[in-house]
Amino acid sequence: MIPHFSDLSANERTYLAWIRTAVSLMGFGFLIERFDVFLVYNTRGAVLNNGLHMRASEWLGLGMILLGAVLILLATRSFYRNCRLIQAEAEGAYHGTAVERVLTALLVALALFLVLYVGYQLTSLQ
Numbered sequence: 001m002i003p004h005f006s007d008l009s010a011n012e013r014t015y016l017a018w019i020r021t022a023v024s025l026m027g028f029g030f031l032i033e034r035f036d037v038f039l040v041y042n043t044r045g046a047v048l049n050n051g052l053h054m055r056a057s058e059w060l061g062l063g064m065i066l067l068g069a070v071l072i073l074l075a076t077r078s079f080y081r082n083c084r085l086i087q088a089e090a091e092g093a094y095h096g097t098a099v100e101r102v103l104t105a106l107l108v109a110l111a112l113f114l115v116l117y118v119g120y121q122l123t124s125l126q
């Protein structure tokens with residue numbers, strides 16, 4: 001029997017959940033980055049001429065892809081740190097990190113920006 005197997009497997013399941021979240025975030029970022037193509041096709045070219053919305057979707061999509069990549073790196077670091085802590089004989093208190101709080105704030109800000117951006121695009125097309 002592997003010592004601390006249930007804890008190690010729970011750590012692995014958490015790691016895989018973070019990886020799935022990061023990959024989803026990257027895929028959604030790619031979709032947002034290509035959102036301008038959908039707008040041009042859907043409106044048959046009758047989109048705003050200033051190109052601001054295209055730049056915003058490109059930067060937002062790129063930011064989400066980059067955030068997904070950073071999330072994979074942080075999840076991997078956390079996975080190995082937790083593996084070491086589980087296998088250590090000494091007991092210690094669990095505490096969250098500031099990185100988790102920053103990522104949460106970034107995702108909330110990203111969601112608010114998406115709501116405002118899509119709302120603006122929908123109102124400007126009418």
